[in-house]
Amino acid sequence: MRRSDKYRFWVILAVLVVLQFSARRWLGGDRVAPDFLLLALLIYTIQARPGPSAGAGFIVGLVRDALTPASFGAGALAHTLVGYLSSWSKAVFFAENLFVNGCLFFAGTWCRNLAVAVASGKLKGGMLGWELLVWSPIQSLTTAVAGVLVLWLVGRRIAVRMSDA
Amino acid sequence: MALGADRDRYASRGDTVVFVGCVLLSAAAMSLPGRLRDPLARALRQTVLAPFLSLQQQIERLSASLGRYDAVVAQRDSASLVATFLPELRGENSRLRSLLGLGTRLGTGYIPAEVLRDPEPTSPLSFIVSAGKKQGVKPLSTVVSPEGLVGIVSTVDQQTSVVVTWAHPEFRASAMAADGSVYGIVAPHGSEGPRVWLLELEGVAYRQLVANGTPILTSGLGGVVPRGIPVGVVVGVAAEAEGWERTYLLRPAVHPAAVTHVMILGGAPGGRGDLRSVFESGREAP
Numbered sequence: 001m002r003r004s005d006k007y008r009f010w011v012i013l014a015v016l017v018v019l020q021f022s023a024r025r026w027l028g029g030d031r032v033a034p035d036f037l038l039l040a041l042l043i044y045t046i047q048a049r050p051g052p053s054a055g056a057g058f059i060v061g062l063v064r065d066a067l068t069p070a071s072f073g074a075g076a077l078a079h080t081l082v083g084y085l086s087s088w089s090k091a092v093f094f095a096e097n098l099f100v101n102g103c104l105f106f107a108g109t110w111c112r113n114l115a116v117a118v119a120s121g122k123l124k125g126g127m128l129g130w131e132l133l134v135w136s137p138i139q140s141l142t143t144a145v146a147g148v149l150v151l152w153l154v155g156r157r158i159a160v161r162m163s164d165a
Numbered sequence: 166m167a168l169g170a171d172r173d174r175y176a177s178r179g180d181t182v183v184f185v186g187c188v189l190l191s192a193a194a195m196s197l198p199g200r201l202r203d204p205l206a207r208a209l210r211q212t213v214l215a216p217f218l219s220l221q222q223q224i225e226r227l228s229a230s231l232g233r234y235d236a237v238v239a240q241r242d243s244a245s246l247v248a249t250f251l252p253e254l255r256g257e258n259s260r261l262r263s264l265l266g267l268g269t270r271l272g273t274g275y276i277p278a279e280v281l282r283d284p285e286p287t288s289p290l291s292f293i294v295s296a297g298k299k300q301g302v303k304p305l306s307t308v309v310s311p312e313g314l315v316g317i318v319s320t321v322d323q324q325t326s327v328v329v330t331w332a333h334p335e336f337r338a339s340a341m342a343a344d345g346s347v348y349g350i351v352a353p354h355g356s357e358g359p360r361v362w363l364l365e366l367e368g369v370a371y372r373q374l375v376a377n378g379t380p381i382l383t384s385g386l387g388g389v390v391p392r393g394i395p396v397g398v399v400v401g402v403a404a405e406a407e408g409w410e411r412t413y414l415l416r417p418a419v420h421p422a423a424v425t426h427v428m429i430l431g432g433a434p435g436g437r438g439d440l441r442s443v444f445e446s447g448r449e450a451p
Contacts, residue, residue: 017217018217018220021220022221022224025225030282031422049177051177051180054184055183058191061191062194063213064283065194066205066206066209068283068291068292069203069327070290070291070329070333072194072195072202073193073194073195073196073197074195076190076194077194077195080187080191081188084180088180122290127362
C-alpha cells in the first residue's frame with residue numbers, strides 16, 4: 001500500500017464531511033440532499049473491520065446528536081448499528097461492485113433514519129410513515145447516487161486496506 | 166471496483182465487544198437527564214463541531230447574500246425607473262417601508278439568526294440557530310418569524326443556540342383568541358393520524374365556543390412568551406370532555422421545517438408589551 005493512497009482516502013472522507021456542512025444547501029434541501037457524513041461513514045465501513053466501524057458510527061452519531069438534541073443518543077445508536085452491520089454484511093454477503101455499493105448506501109441511509117426515528121420515540125403514526133416511506137427513500141437515493149459518484153470517480157485511488165491505514 | 170474488502174474479516178470477538186460497548190454507551194446517552202445531556206451536547210458543539218458550524222453559518226450568509234443580490238438589483242432598477250416621477254417615488258418609498266419587515270416593526274431588542282439544519286428526521290422538533298451568548302441570546306427567549314411563533318430557546322452556546330419548536334412534544338405556551346375572550350394552552354397535536362403538524366388549544370371552558378378561522382395569539386401569561394404573537398388559526402374541534410372543556414385544532418402560523426431565518430426576541434418578555442400590532446401590520450403590508 002502506498003502512503004499517498006492512505007492520505008487520499010482520509011482526504012476524501014474529510015471532503016465529504018466539509019460537503020455536509022457546505023454544499024447540502026444547494027442540493028435539494030434538508031430532507032432530500034445527500035447525507036455526506038453518513039456517506040463518509042459507509043465508505044469507511046466498506047474497508048474497515050466491524051469493530052472500528054461501530055466505533056466510528058458511535059462517534060459520528062454522538063456528534064450529530066449534539067446538533068439535534070431532541071433525539072440525543074438515538075443518532076449514536078443508529079450510526080453504531082449501521083456502521084457495524086454495514087461492515088459485517090459487506091464482508092459476509094456483498095460482492096465488490098459499484099451497484100452493490102450503491103445499494104449498501106441506500107439501505108444504510110434508510111436504516112439509519114429508521115433507527116433514529118424508532119430510538120428517539122418522537123415520530124409515530126403518520127409522521128413515521130411519511131418519514132420512512134417518502135422522505136427517507138428520497139434521501140437514501142440521493143445519498144446512494146452521491147456515493148456511487150464518489151466511488152466511480154475516486155474508488156480506485158482509495159484502494160486502502162483499513163487494517164494497514 | 167477497486168475498493169477491496171478482504172473476505173476474511175468477519176466480526177471477531179473484539180469487534181463484537183466494541184459493538185456492544187458502543188450500543189451500551191448510546192443507550193446511556195439516550196437515558197441521560199437534561200442537566201447532563203445539555204452540557205455534553207454544548208461541549209461537542211463548541212469544540213468538535215465549532216469549525217463546521219462556523220462554515221455552515223458562512224455558507225448560509227453567502228447563500229442569503231446571493232439570493233438578496235437579485236432582489237437588490239431589481240429594486241435598484243425599479244428605483245431608477247420611478248425616480249423620474251416624484252409622486253410615484255413617494256408611493257414606492259411608502260410601499261418599500263411597509264415591506265421592510267418584522268425587524269423594522271420590532272424596533273430594537275431582537276437578534277436575527279439563520280437556522281442551521283441537520284438532515285435527521287427530528288430536525289423540525291429542535292434545531293440550531295447561528296446566534297448565541299455572544300450575540301445576547303438568553304435561555305427561554307422567544308423565537309419568531311414574520312408569520313408568528315416558531316419556538317423558544319432551550320440552550321445557549323457561545324455562537325449558537327438550540328431552539329425547541331412548537332412541534333416538540335414538550336412545547337407548551339399560554340394562548341388566547343385574538344379578541345381575548347378565550348384562553349388556553351397551546352401544545353403540538355401529536356404525531357398520530359392524519360392531523361400531524363397541527364397544534365392544539367387545550368383547556369378551553371366548555372361553554373366558550375371558538376369559531377373556525379379565529380386567530381390564536383400568545384397571551385403572555387407565564388412570563389416566558391410575550392403577548393400577541395400569532396400561533397395559528399382554529400380549524401376545528403379536536404376533542405371535548407363533556408360539560409367540562411374543549412380542545413381545538415389549530416393550523417400553525419409557521420411550519421418549523423420551512424423556516425430558514427428567525428428572530429430571537431431579547432429583553433424581558435413583560436417589557437415588550439403586546440406585539441399584536443407588530444404582526445398585524447405585517448399582514449396588512451402589500
